[in-house]
Amino acid sequence: MCRIYGHLGGNLAHHHLRAVSALQRHGGPDARFSAAGDDWALGNNRLAIIDLDGGEQPFKLGRDIQVVFNGELYNHKELRQRLHALGYVFHDHCDGNVLPALYHHYGLDFVEHLDGMYAVAIIDLRAEPKLVLATDEAGMKPLYYHWDRRHRQLYFSSELPALLSVPGPSWEESIGGLDAYLTTKTPFGEQTMFDQVQVLPRAATAVYTRDGGLKIDRRAKRDFPVVPTDLETAGQRAQYTLRTETHRLALADVPISTITSGGLDSSLVTALLAEKVPHVHAFNIAYTGDWPFDEKRYAREVARLSGARYHQIEADPAEFPKLMDEVVWHLGQPNADPITLSTYLLFQGVSEAGFKVTLSGDAADEIFGGYGRIKKALTDGDGWDRNYVDALAAIPSATRNALYTEDYRDYLRDNGSEFDRIVGQLRAGSSDRLAAITEFEVDQRLPAYHLRRVDHLSMAHSVEVRLPFCQTSVTDLARSLPTDLRVRGDEVKRTLYAAARGLVPDSVLNRPKQPFTLPITAMLADGQPLLGYARDMLASGHDGRLDPQAVEGLIKTQAANPNDESALAIWSLLIHRIWTRQITCQGERRAA
Structure with a gap:
């Protein structure tokens, strides 16, 4: 590496x-x-x-x-x-x-x-x-x-x-x-x-x-002809393929570790890696204090069942404002997922424990159909593609357009918006809705949103991340599955759940899916240091694309009634503001 x-x-x-x-x-x-x-x-x-x-x-x-x-x-x-x-x-x-x-x-x-x-x-x-x-x-x-x-x-x-x-x-x-x-x-x-x-x-x-x-x-896109099979057989094939690839990825002349978030994907990778690397070290991150989405009890149970040595890394949310500048710099451009801070600190902990290599469960949701937006898109009516694209957003389209100035809205009307570009791409894709969505997820979103983030924030601490779900044999298997073996009704990643039975604790298999992310809605509540930091940062620096009064109104809404949508919107604007301040400083230095 x-x-x-x-x-x-x-x-x-x-x-x-x-x-x-x-x-x-x-x-x-x-x-x-x-x-x-x-x-x-x-x-x-x-x-x-x-x-x-x-x-x-x-x-x-x-x-x-x-x-x-x-x-x-x-x-x-x-x-x-x-x-x-x-x-x-x-x-x-x-x-x-x-x-x-x-x-x-x-x-x-x-x-x-x-x-x-x-x-x-x-x-x-x-x-x-x-x-x-x-x-x-x-x-x-x-x-x-x-x-x-x-x-x-x-x-x-x-x-x-x-x-x-x-x-x-x-x-x-x-x-x-x-x-x-x-x-x-x-x-x-x-x-x-x-x-x-x-x-x-x-x-x-x-x-x-x-x-x-x-x-x-x-390189030429490969065909993924659907291979009819039943759920049990598909699960066995997925388990065998993942086991083979996970064991192959254990090749190194330095010790290997694993990331165990407590969710299905990383838990399965941990269980399979532990077969090849006895007493493998497993790392999880949580936050000091009482916050939503705490998964450490599940991660501990996975480590115990697989025989891994468990490491709990704890991050203090009070320190996040000081950390954001460093994380944004390493990413090189904005990424609005709050998980960036958690990811940075997680790999810092892996490095400080003496590991250069770790395995992760990234990419399973894209290929096996694990996202709620995918499940919803398969049952939505004619507007499924627009709803799907809006579900990707840092800020939904209606709120986003209200934050833009009239001049910027005119620019987007004349030059085309990103929303319209992606909707057009989905409509031009396969007539098989899941195939079209998966192609977009794998070709566009996964490399940009997930893999670059993992690469930059792990290598910021000299840690190499290996990804069994990105191996071609695993991806090909997943994309050849019939739709109902990936998503059916409220069930997602059906084949992967079948593959994990007997390897992953029932508590992990039976728990509701939740995001591995930073609980920013609670952290951006009135009185929390993060909201004060965001208010100060967003009070200046507008460049004619964002309406300052609309941004101020968004912050007031969050302070009065904290909710996920306004919290992510504020977080996204804050990340962009930090990044623009960095590039402005660099541009001025070069000019000088």
């Missing part, structure tokens, strides 16, 4: 490369490597997980093929054996060292042979210098880039602040970014909050040359 960066075209000074590396050192504190030519550079900050004494990057094949890599390749041993038989020589056992030979032998099809999570960058100097970038099937490892067409330069990095530190890309926010953020809690697809920075989509290979420009190819 690493942080990577580089460019083709231009000539970054040595101090610029060092600055990019320094801004990502938290994600790779064990070593720093780089290489550069006349108009290119590659660099990496290493978090040593496999072959602790090897792993020097860029990995090279002669002088003409050089590779930097962020992630883990779970099939690297098989690939090394195959390539060795073809005559290639390897000087260490690090997983990424197979990449130059794999690219040399298979060309751009090298990604078809990779099993794991990855962001790869290759400089190929054999003819016209070429930069190749590639991301994994799920989008677990983000890769941001800035393409300067006029000067024929492309820069990339694992994190936004690092990329924006080089000359060229602007810290200026996209005008439509606020609407995209408030509509979906963070920008989806290839867009970011910055006008001049994009993110490479999942399952993508990009090729850049100075003369040919940038060409991005998405």
Whole structure:
């Protein structure tokens, strides 16, 4: 696991490369490597997980093929054996060292042979210098880039602040970014909050040359023909597939831990990992005081049943205002889910306990049909798609539009809103409603909203997160299930519940689903420090897109009658305000 960066075209000074590396050192504190030519550079900050004494990057094949890599390749041993038989020589056992030979032998099809999570960058100097970038099937490892067409330069990095530190890309926010953020809690697809920075989509290979420009190819979407089966058989298949992948993901030369929230998904991963790693350490986060959504008793029971060693991390809500600036900075752009603070503190606790690797249950809801909005969309009438998109929002459409100024509403009418874009995409999707929703969840929401958040906040503490539910075999199995084996009536994730029986405590299986999040409605009640902080922060800094009086009215409503909708709206605006203050400061520093 690493942080990577580089460019083709231009000539970054040595101090610029060092600055990019320094801004990502938290994600790779064990070593720093780089290489550069006349108009290119590659660099990496290493978090040593496999072959602790090897792993020097860029990995090279002669002088003409050089590779930097962020992630883990779970099939690297098989690939090394195959390539060795073809005559290639390897000087260490690090997983990424197979990449130059794999690219040399298979060309751009090298990604078809990779099993794991990855962001790869290759400089190929054999003819016209070429930069190749590639991301994994799920989008677990983000890769941001800035393409300067006029000067024929492309820069990339694992994190936004690092990329924006080089000359060229602007810290200026996209005008439509606020609407995209408030509509979906963070920008989806290839867009970011910055006008001049994009993110490479999942399952993508990009090729850049100075003369040919940038060409991005998405790997062909796989078909998921429905496989008729019964619930018991589906549960057995899901359990077997998850067990196989969870055990494979236990490969490391450092100790492995697990996240146990007390919900179904992480509990099942913990139980399966404990079969492979006896007395595995399991981590849970809770909050000091008496708050809603406390899951620690369930997490303790999961750990006890599976034989895991339980660690309880407790966060003090009184400290949250001091923490928010740091969390927003590591994310690089706003994410309105209050879970960001919990996630940051959880991985801090994992790191402080001495672990570099942990497994989590993320992505189960997207592929097995676990969200209430999915269940509702399957029974809604003609307006299901609009209701579904509104359920994604940080602020529902009616409230959102009331918060915008008339000028900003005019802009969105002229240029298109994020709401209308997503509704149009859903309507253009499969006639099978669950298939269309799942495609959107997996392709758009999961990488942007979940996986980048997990990546940035774990690597902020030098922790690698592995995700069994993102493994291709698990995703393919889930998406081949008939609708009623995923969602039926009020039942969600039916196959996953069947898979967990006998492995997970009945108390977890039978409890109502609840969000793993920060209880912000209670924390933003009148008299709580968080509401006072939000009131102070939102009293200034409006840029013509938000109506100050409408924002003030929202805060008054929450103080008089705390409720989930206004609490999340205030939280979302607060996160955006913190972020805009950060980018304004950075822009001013650059101008100076």
